[in-house]
Amino acid sequence: MAVNKQRKEVALDQNTISILKAQAEKQGRKLKNYMEHILREQANNLEFTDEYKSMMDAKLEQYKKGKSLLMSEEEFKAQI
Numbered sequence: 001m002a003v004n005k006q007r008k009e010v011a012l013d014q015n016t017i018s019i020l021k022a023q024a025e026k027q028g029r030k031l032k033n034y035m036e037h038i039l040r041e042q043a044n045n046l047e048f049t050d051e052y053k054s055m056m057d058a059k060l061e062q063y064k065k066g067k068s069l070l071m072s073e074e075e076f077k078a079q080i
Helices: 014-026 031-044 050-064 073-079
Strands: none
16 A cells, blocks of 8 residues: 655754654664654644634534534634
8 A cells, every 4th residue: 555655854953853863762763763653643633722612512503403514615714
């Protein structure tokens, strides 16, 4: 299975690189693999804002009452 990956350059100071390298070695990983791992973890730790949660709760209540969940793009942008 082919995975579509994208390359991005990241510039870090030498002190940061040294710290990351030490942490990677503690986990038995290469530096690049460790950096990809922690970035993937951070990307997957998505936390929703209170405003977003309130908006979604209101939408669910509308749905339960049988009201349409459809709205215009302008309405959506105004709510977020």
